[in-house]
Amino acid sequence: MYGIDDLDVLVVYNASVAQSAGVPDETSLHPFLLNSARASYNESYEYFLSTCRANGLTAGLASSADVTGPGICQTYWTSTPAGWIKMSQSARSLHIFDKISPTNALRSAERTLLLSDVSVTPFNDLDLFTIFFDKLKTYTKLPEYAIPTVEIKSSKFADLKSSLHQLRDLCHNHPYSNDFSPQIILKDRYGAGGNYVYKTKDNQISEIRSLIRRHDTVSFVIQPFLYFNKGFAYQNRPTATDIRLIFHHEKLLFSYIRQAKAKDFRCNQHQGGKIIYVDKQTIPDSVHKIAKKIIRRINKPGSLYALDFVISNSGRVYFLEGNIGPGISWDINEKTDVKMCKRLIRSIVGELATRISS
Template identity: 60%
Template sequence: MDKLDVLVVYNASVAQSATISDHLSLHPFLLASSKANYNLSYSYFLAHCDQLGLSAGFTTSSDITGPGTCQTYWTTQENSWVKVNQPAHAHHIFDKISPNNQVRSTERSLLLSDSTIIPFNDRALFTTFHDKLLTYQQLPEYALPTVELANSRLSTIRSSLASLRLLCATHRFPSDFGTSVILKDRFGAGGNYVFKITRSFVPQIRQLMCHNPHIHFILQPYLAFDLGYAYRGTPTTADIRLIFHRNRLFQAYLRLAKANDFRCNQHQGGKLIYVTKKDLPPAVIKVAQKIRQKINKPHALYALDFVISNSGRIYFLEGNIGPGITWDTADLVDTKKAQQLIRSIVRSIASRVNA
């Protein structure tokens, strides 16, 4: 068995196992897929590991056979991907597994099932930010009111709607919330399974839940924020992402929603624009620093997403324990910033390995 310093583990639903036949793929991310550019990002990650004297491999969640152990893995040589048909083990794990179903959850649990295995992401913070309901429960003074939808029964939906209306009515600023609600994947990402409901709430919510039985949903109030933030003097529907690493604000960017949409995610057509600290509203930084202090994870990497309501108030949308390290190859700024983040991550791993 090969002994590695660090093992990168990606969702098997996206990445290809090193057991894949050469005629099907010579890369962990299929070149014909929308994730083809991920090959560049993770090749860069492994190359920087090598530069810092770390032995590293890339594998998929389906290749995990035990704590920190995989049956086969990828590595890189001279900018080319190489399949290694050999088991490997590492104590340090950089995982990009989203445990959104039982299979992925079981794989991740097995990967980290021994106390000697050290994930890059803080375990407790991962749990908090992966679960949007838990995020609200732990940070209610900053986040949008959030309630669970335990099932698609009409009585449950009515009860959850009533609970949400009560939370909004007793909120410090109830006038910020209209009558519309957001139905959202409790464990989701990328703006997927996010629906705005404006009328016929109970039947529409039930219909969406029945059409997506594998999704665990939550309810939040719709918050108008299309006039709350002005980019270059023009009000726009945007959220603000602040990335913290090793207890400091590392990067920040805006995500501008496409026309007639409230979802700012890039996967939903949002546009990413990096900004400096001086470009950010001081009130956003103030709230972010309060959350950072409450989280109290000085060595962690995480992102905090905010919006500014049309009344000018700051709301914490959600946290992200694994901000993306990929880049748009046509965007030189995005490339530079993503590579900067990768280098910072690898330096942190190196300091842990060498401690």
């Protein structure tokens, strides 16, 4: 096919975040806008592409808005030590590093088209992506480890009452029901980064309904609020903390904790949470034991994924969620963050090189 560059690897990123290489220069000379919260992605993805080159792989980065067929994008970005370069011709690859979140019909259609041929292989396992992308499916797959989760079908009072009743039953029948507070967590079923996550009272149906109607494009689930502000005390300082373990080939690549900012329960970095990298020994054995059980259950030995946990105030471990595409961006002011993210990138590219050469 004329005018198409065949690449070994093509990174395809959400169009809501990444700019098309077809945008005018006055709009952007970088795939991620310099005046945005994701400006640092330019550095991390330049490192991704340079690591591909060091491994003998040709690679590019494209916006999901440029997807025109299976494994094909109409324009793409590449990089050199001098900076980013816009490529006006199409790119094609059989190996896709997929960073599209199908949170709406448009993104879903782009991702479906991109992966619509069996010869096009995403880096991440498709079945595992489906389980971890959907918080309800995560609970359905792993109910004995996860926090009880119920779908909100609509903002109708009858549906809300039904969902709340179902959640109360799940909590009541849970072997450790005392771990749960009367408060309710309302969260985006397909969300990330702590966005669209709210804490409300159990009986405040009007408040829940108002939030759902205010965000009518978001699909929500509800969970009980878990008491966890004293469950894990890093350096003897208890605070709301979650624990992330990142696995590749079922081996622990590295781990870190995230501490919520004062008066918040959301530990996500985008919500002001603080990341602290820790060694394996810092993580309680009880967390490692549950992680091993989950790894055996999902049985995806070739995959890269993160498992997030919290420890209740009573000391019990709960699986919070899985992440099939842990971020490879870094905080340029944190040397450890840069070091560990580069390590993750090298692991990803090494896996891609192995797949391509086999």
